[in-house]
Amino acid sequence: QVTLKESGPALVRPTQTLTLTCTFSGFSLSTSTMRVSWIRQPPGKALEWLARIDWDDDKFYSTSLKTRLTISKDTSKNQVVLTMTNMDPVDTATYYCARMPGYCGSISCYEWFDPWGQGTLVTVSS
């Protein structure tokens, strides 16, 4: 059974750096084609993809947030860490991590998010 769980502070002050940890079980990030992503959702709003890390340590970031994000992994601990600098009240959201299986056909590749962690609400306020 694959599970993921996010952890981190519930409250962050403006300008501070947020550090979130995704602890997972049931798969290994050292296995070829395995990936983990972070996604967030402000209250009452849509989902927003933030970052992805692959089994081979390739990393991808949201274009609009890439200067503030860093994603890393600790394969031995089955953890993926996301840091976001210079937090602002607009960054208040539930932050999710999700495993990203994928498939490559003859024409293109595609991935999906499954399963998701339960999410952790981060509030940015002074």
Add this chain to the structure above:
Amino acid sequence: SSEVTQDPVVSVALGQTVRITCQGDSLRSYYASWYQQKPGQAPRLVIYGKDNRPSGIPDRFSGSSSGNTASLTITGAQAEDEADYYCNSRDSSGNHYVFGTGTKVTVL
């Protein structure tokens, strides 16, 4: 454009069929995946790839695609299908991902 748009609200009578659509340039090149989200819960995958359902997803959920539009169809909607639905695909660059704006499905 890397935007993916969905109708904000769709209603369906109990037992009837509803189609939720997702439009965006990137959908011409990449399959969409679809997620169901109920209040206070994390999203759950319902469709991925051409038309694949994860284990545990009822076969009343199906997916399709044409041009710049991906669709999720619920055939014989049930009360428990009332939720927000989001599509997702790679964006036009191919290296990032974009979620749709979300559709709230109400079962009457």
